[in-house]
Amino acid sequence: MTVAVQGKPLKQRRDRSPRPGLVSRIRRSYDRHWYAWAMVAPVVVVLGLLVGYPLVRGILLTFTDANSLNVGRTIGVNHIPDSYNWVGLKNYTEILTGPDNQFWPHFVWTVIWTTVCVALTYGAGLGLAVLLNRRMRGRTCYRILLILPWAVPTFVTVFSWRLLFTDGGAINSVLGALHLPQPAWLSDPTWQKVAAIAVNVWVGVPFMMISMLGGLQAIPGELYEAAEMDGASPWQRFRHVTLPGLRPVSNTVILLGIIWTFNQFNVIFLLFGSSGADSAQILVTYAYQLFFGQMPQDFARSATVGILCLSLLVVFTSFYRRWLNRNEQVRA
Amino acid sequence: MTTAVQQATADVADVPQTRTLSAETRHHRRRGERSRGASAALHGSLAVAAFIAAFPVAWICYIALGPDEHDYLHPGKILGKASLSNFGYVIHHTGFVSWLLNSVIVGVGTMFVGVLIAASAGYAVSRMRFPGHRKLMYTFLLTQMFPAAILMVPLYKIMSDLHLLDSYLGLILIYCTTAVPFSAWLLKGYFDTIPVDIDEAGRIDGLTPLGTFWRLILPLARPGLSVAAFYTFITAWGEVAFASHFMLSAGKYTLAVGLQTYISQYNSQWNYMAATSVLIAIPAGVVFYLVQKHLVAGLTAGGTKG
Numbered sequence: 001m002t003v004a005v006q007g008k009p010l011k012q013r014r015d016r017s018p019r020p021g022l023v024s025r026i027r028r029s030y031d032r033h034w035y036a037w038a039m040v041a042p043v044v045v046v047l048g049l050l051v052g053y054p055l056v057r058g059i060l061l062t063f064t065d066a067n068s069l070n071v072g073r074t075i076g077v078n079h080i081p082d083s084y085n086w087v088g089l090k091n092y093t094e095i096l097t098g099p100d101n102q103f104w105p106h107f108v109w110t111v112i113w114t115t116v117c118v119a120l121t122y123g124a125g126l127g128l129a130v131l132l133n134r135r136m137r138g139r140t141c142y143r144i145l146l147i148l149p150w151a152v153p154t155f156v157t158v159f160s161w162r163l164l165f166t167d168g169g170a171i172n173s174v175l176g177a178l179h180l181p182q183p184a185w186l187s188d189p190t191w192q193k194v195a196a197i198a199v200n201v202w203v204g205v206p207f208m209m210i211s212m213l214g215g216l217q218a219i220p221g222e223l224y225e226a227a228e229m230d231g232a233s234p235w236q237r238f239r240h241v242t243l244p245g246l247r248p249v250s251n252t253v254i255l256l257g258i259i260w261t262f263n264q265f266n267v268i269f270l271l272f273g274s275s276g277a278d279s280a281q282i283l284v285t286y287a288y289q290l291f292f293g294q295m296p297q298d299f300a301r302s303a304t305v306g307i308l309c310l311s312l313l314v315v316f317t318s319f320y321r322r323w324l325n326r327n328e329q330v331r332a
Numbered sequence: 333m334t335t336a337v338q339q340a341t342a343d344v345a346d347v348p349q350t351r352t353l354s355a356e357t358r359h360h361r362r363r364g365e366r367s368r369g370a371s372a373a374l375h376g377s378l379a380v381a382a383f384i385a386a387f388p389v390a391w392i393c394y395i396a397l398g399p400d401e402h403d404y405l406h407p408g409k410i411l412g413k414a415s416l417s418n419f420g421y422v423i424h425h426t427g428f429v430s431w432l433l434n435s436v437i438v439g440v441g442t443m444f445v446g447v448l449i450a451a452s453a454g455y456a457v458s459r460m461r462f463p464g465h466r467k468l469m470y471t472f473l474l475t476q477m478f479p480a481a482i483l484m485v486p487l488y489k490i491m492s493d494l495h496l497l498d499s500y501l502g503l504i505l506i507y508c509t510t511a512v513p514f515s516a517w518l519l520k521g522y523f524d525t526i527p528v529d530i531d532e533a534g535r536i537d538g539l540t541p542l543g544t545f546w547r548l549i550l551p552l553a554r555p556g557l558s559v560a561a562f563y564t565f566i567t568a569w570g571e572v573a574f575a576s577h578f579m580l581s582a583g584k585y586t587l588a589v590g591l592q593t594y595i596s597q598y599n600s601q602w603n604y605m606a607a608t609s610v611l612i613a614i615p616a617g618v619v620f621y622l623v624q625k626h627l628v629a630g631l632t633a634g635g636t637k638g
Contacts, residue, residue: 057489058486142382151566
């Protein structure tokens with residue numbers, strides 16, 4: 001998406017005349033741009049109403065002690081008003097520094113989870129795309145089979161993985177037949193993490209692969225020929241032609257991959273259910289547990305964890321973009 | 333984005349079709365000399381990868397054939413007594429048909445609403461330089477970062493204020509917020525690859541900007557549109573969390589929610605769950621099959637251009 005944001009202007013460069021007064025500037029801007037604004041209005045309204053406004057409400061909640069007992073609700077005809085109190089930054093300090101700290105262990109695991117998953121999906125996606133990007137028999141067939149994990153809804157495939165991972169399930173039967181140890185994939189804390197990463201990589205590879213395939217097809221064959229004339233080995237061609245050619249796509253999909261994996265709710269939630277697997281919960285599912293997994297439901301804490309996730313991602317994204325820009329300036 | 337490499341990739345897409353084609357055939361001849369060993373390695377690794385990708389999907393279809401609750405623990409036994417009885421039970425004796433109908437309404441509704449507003453926003457950002465277009469793209473990226481958990485309670489309140497709880501429209505709009513930003517970005521990229529000359533020709537012939545968009549650009553952008561449609565449909569079809577909290581009456585359950593009620597109701601009868609899962613996967617597979625030709629071109633047209 002960084003790529004898209006910085007796309008080159010296509011047309012209609014406006015002449016910059018001296019700035020007139022505010023009112024006439026608004027009117028002129030309206031005359032010129034009302035078409036564009038009318039076309040983006042539906043998206044802006046929907047996003048503003050259903051993302052922006054709830055977000056503001058969510059941020060306000062983090063400064064209160066709201067939970068399911070003191071939030072206003074309507075039971076039958078009786079309306080109970082809100083009765084939660086303003087507590088300032090207490091939620092933040094308690095979550096970040098309080099005793100019985102749950103945040104930092106989940107945070108560390110979330111970072112490991114994101115890094116490992118994105119690295120593996122990117123690597124596998126790139127490898128498969130390189131393999132697929134050539135003429136051969138059965139190419140379409142391979143491609144269809146390889147995209148399958150993306151096409152089938154996650155809750156179906158994760159359910160299938162659960163069946164495969166259960167104690168007497170297919171994976172352990174195969175391991176047993178080979179006289180290998182049979183770990184308890186869904187109950188042992190370490191193996192839970194391995195299983196979660198494996199399933200998420202499985203789910204994520206098709207998107208990476210297809211994106212990379214698109215990127216590879218945009219690299220001109222001439223570049224490879226020139227490299228070959230100069231005596232470049234296959235590895236050197238990959239290193240110096242393929243990888244640089246893929247950089248724009250890579251930058252985008254890695255950023256998207258990081259954001260999506262960091263917020264990957266479905267895989268962990270569906271694999272381990274709403275309870276259990278405490279150490280394998282990433283921040284998002286941890287926030288959800290605070291929210292729905294206990295009584296009273298702790299709205300304020302859950303929102304606080306959510307806001308912390310969001311701010312981490314915003315900070316990360318701005319650094320990532322700055323880093324990309326700097327790299328490009330160095331290279332250019 | 334002005335490095336030499338990106339400039340190069342940007343230029344490539346503008347190269348006339350014939351040149352790329354001839355490059356490809358020359359490419360092919362060289363690659364055609366692949367040795368037998370390399371060929372075996374290539375097919376071997378692809379076959380392994382395809383097996384890993386397809387196996388869990390095939391596995392659930394296989395388990396669905398076993399008529400007993402605990403058959404998933406003894407998959408070998410299924411072979412002898414495989415039957416379609418689970419499917420029959422699910423279709424005739426549960427709410428499956430009504431869940432399916434709800435899911436189709438929500439999925440197709442999200443697809444139409446989502447693609448329409450994503451396309452118009454994407455077109456505006458691609459073709460018109462209006463104040464705030466950069467910010468809009470960044471906002472799209474930003475919306476991908478929201479964890480659903482912080483939105484759930486406020487969203488619930490808003491939906492109940494707007495009387496959209498337990499309604500198709502409410503769920504469709506919520507799914508749009510998750511699917512539209514990525515689709516809009518995708519389509520913006522695709523529109524960028526369509527020459528602006530086409531718009532200008534349309535304008536000269538007296539079309540309004542909206543007419544240009546509707547009559548000229550949308551038909552040309554079919555690959556991009558079909559990928560966006562696939563993405564929005566899959567998002568709506570497979571979503572669990574919002575559906576299970578916002579669809580309250582049993583008559584409005586979508587498949588994802590229905591599947592969950594099932595676990596408690598029948599004490600996790602895995603065989604019925606497996607059968608339902610297979611039935612759920614079929615429409616998604618059909619949609620996927622229809623668009624898979626366009627997938628590569630539609631998904632990365634914009635991304636590669638920089």
